[in-house]
Amino acid sequence: MPAVPTGQAPTWRRVVPTLATIVGIVVFVAAGNWQRGRMDEKARLGAQLEAAGRAAPAALPSRVDDWNAWRFRPVTATGVFDAARQILIDNKVHAGVVGYDVVTPLALPDGRVVLVDRGFVPGGATRATPPRVPPPAGTVEVRGRVNVPPSRYVELGSTAPAGPVWQHLDPRRFAEVAGVDVLPVVIEATAPTGGDDALVRDWPAPDAGIERHWIYMLQWYSFAALAAGLWAWFWLKPHVWR
Numbered sequence: 405m406p407a408v409p410t411g412q413a414p415t416w417r418r419v420v421p422t423l424a425t426i427v428g429i430v431v432f433v434a435a436g437n438w439q440r441g442r443m444d445e446k447a448r449l450g451a452q453l454e455a456a457g458r459a460a461p462a463a464l465p466s467r468v469d470d471w472n473a474w475r476f477r478p479v480t481a482t483g484v485f486d487a488a489r490q491i492l493i494d495n496k497v498h499a500g501v502v503g504y505d506v507v508t509p510l511a512l513p514d515g516r517v518v519l520v521d522r523g524f525v526p527g528g529a530t531r532a533t534p535p536r537v538p539p540p541a542g543t544v545e546v547r548g549r550v551n552v553p554p555s556r557y558v559e560l561g562s563t564a565p566a567g568p569v570w571q572h573l574d575p576r577r578f579a580e581v582a583g584v585d586v587l588p589v590v591i592e593a594t595a596p597t598g599g600d601d602a603l604v605r606d607w608p609a610p611d612a613g614i615e616r617h618w619i620y621m622l623q624w625y626s627f628a629a630l631a632a633g634l635w636a637w638f639w640l641k642p643h644v645w646r
Contacts, residue, residue, distance in 0.1 A: 425635040429628045436624035443617035452476055453609060461547065464591070466514060471589050474550045481518060481546045481591060483510040485539035489582050491570050492534055496524055498604050503527045506603060507573055508539045509584060510546060510591070518587045519575055520546055523603025534569055540598025548593040549607070 453476040461478040468474060485508045492504035503526040510520045525535050553573045570578075575586050592607050 421639065422635065425631050428631045432624045432628035432631065436621045436628065439617045439621035439624060443614055443621060446614050446617065449475075450609060450614070464512070464518065464550075466516075471550070471552055471587075474589070475552050477550050478594070479548065479550055479591065481510060481512060481520075481548075482543060483512040483518075483546070484543055485510055485520075485541075485597075486517070486584070487539050487541075489584060490537075490539060491568050491578070492525075493521075493573050494569050494571055498524045498526075498606060501526045504535065504569070505573070506537045507590070509582070509586060510544075516587060517584055519573070519578065519590045520548065520597065521551075521573070521590050521592045522597055522601065523593060523605040525603055537601065537603065540601075544598050546591055546593055546597050547595040548591040550589050551592050551607075552589055 457476070457478070459477055461480050464479045464481040465474070487508065490506065490508040493507055494504055496503055496505050503524055506522045506525055508520050508522055509517050511517050522537070522539065525537050528535050553575060573590060575588050575590065578584075579586050593603075593605055594607075595605070596603075
């Protein structure tokens, strides 16, 4: 094994820290960019919600090429609720109370079906017995806003829900399980769908958490700068300022 000249570190002792620093910087910058992207996305959604809120309620359109353009638009829809296929979205919280969002398919006169999130209901004394919130019978008019549920989410297990309690609201998956072709959107009701149903309709603004993403973004970029600075201090300093 060749001897290492006095005062010169072995090659691996110079290369390994440099590679580790490069990997760390790449990871930190990527994490910062992701947080920045989430911040920008929520800012755009907030602006879209504000603009949509100024629009007058319109009838749910019969043909839409891009439902994202209708996101948060106030709409009205007339139809009949399908009580047999109603589901409850689990792990919802309002004012510190854990419960469910009540989602019911609405059959429209033209044959289409759209999911309606009728609102929040607190959980019962035990999770073994979900709350009963039957929809009104007959023809109803729904007033609400259009939203596009996320298509990506984390869920434990891949088994399709077998009962009325679901972990996530996914129109595509609902169509597969229920055997009903539904629109790829949900109407979040902003008014009772039949008398006073006691459901809570307090939909959160999509821009919630922008400040948190901004703080996390700065933290990740700071970690990248710190890694670069430490590498320069311990590696360049002995060669430049010795």
